[in-house]
Amino acid sequence: ILSGGDPLSLSNARLEELGRLLAGIGHLQRLRLHTRQPVVLPDRVDDGLCGWLAALRWRPVIVLHANHANEIDDEVVRACARLRTAGATLLNQSVLLAGVNDSVETMRALVKGLLRIRVRPYYLYHADPVVGAGHLRTSLWKGMEIMESMIGHITGLAVPRFVMDAPGGGGKIPV
Secondary structure, three states: OEOOOOHHHOOHHHHHHHHHHHHOOOOOOOOEEEEOHHHHOHHHOOHHHHHHHHHOOOOOEEEEOOOOHHHOOHHHHHHHHHHHHOOOEEEEEEEEOOOOOOOHHHHHHHHHHHHHOOOEEEEEEEOOOOOOOHHHOOOHHHHHHHHHHHEOOEOHHHOOEEEEEOOOOOOEEEO
């Protein structure tokens, strides 16, 4: 996984260098990149990036970070199409944010919009306690209510897994 910060903020040359280093790890079976760049800076999905992705020995998995259906515009649609053409599988993880996407209607619009552009909703995260961002956290109950409203009411392909990070680095826990 290339994550922590945003790997697509690196230059294409640096990504190519990382790709060569990772290709030397024989047991490595896939490369996953977590990025918000195709959503907030769709022009980042340029010929150099797509060429690098297409040349990788693995079929890359790109996990986008879209949180609201309003983020899916024509430029994002084109960026995602270019990523798919380069051989990438596209997933999305969203963070449940109070006042942003914490309503049934908003979340349904997001996951349906993602599926429409061939990006599979993967995770819906319960927001971590982050200093200065407490006003964006919802209750676990709110997330469970939203999930309940989706399961059985929209196609299962559009329903992400609702997860939270376990304390102390214990990984993701399904809620």
